[in-house]
Amino acid sequence: MLNPDTPLGRLTASPIPPGEVVWIGVRPERKAPMQALETAEIDEAQGLVGDHYLGRSRKRQVTLIASEHLAAIASYLGRADVSPLDLRRNIVTRGINLLALKDAWVQIGEAVLETTQECHPCSRMEAAFGPGGYNAVRGHGGLTMRVVRGGRIRLGDAIVRLPSGSAV
Secondary structure, eight states: OOOTTSHHHHHHTSOOOOEEEEEEEEOSSTTOOOEEESEEEEETTTEETTOTTTTTOGGGSEEEEEHHHHHHHHHHHTOSOOOHHHHTOSEEEESSOGGGGTTOEEEETTEEEEEEEEOOOOTHHHHHHOTTHHHHHTTOSOEEEEEEEOEEEETTOEEEEOOTTOOO
């Protein structure tokens, strides 16, 4: 984490406008098709309820990807669009730079999440998109989060970076 008293620390901590949840999905089983949801429950101990990752990894309880990155990935693949069903992330955002959320706590609906790391592509991207799929997603895979406080999230909920040191 950057020292907040340095010029770069102040820049990265400067305000960012909120984003919006535009898609929510769970993977009920490994390799099973994603299921799109309008609302979802996020559990503090387990993660996104209904997802096969439930309870498996505290660092990867919820995954986010920007809709703007879906457009970039589609462009790299020479396609008109790419579905969030293929990327297998839990939440698709719009209007917020996810990298500006690194090392931050974020409120989405009733839930509070902490960014843990960038979400890198896996070999399944080649199966989903064909040759070059893995490289098309590199640098555009989104973020992984751990749950600080559970709660319900809905399509249209704001995504807000919380001030450093916020109480939950």
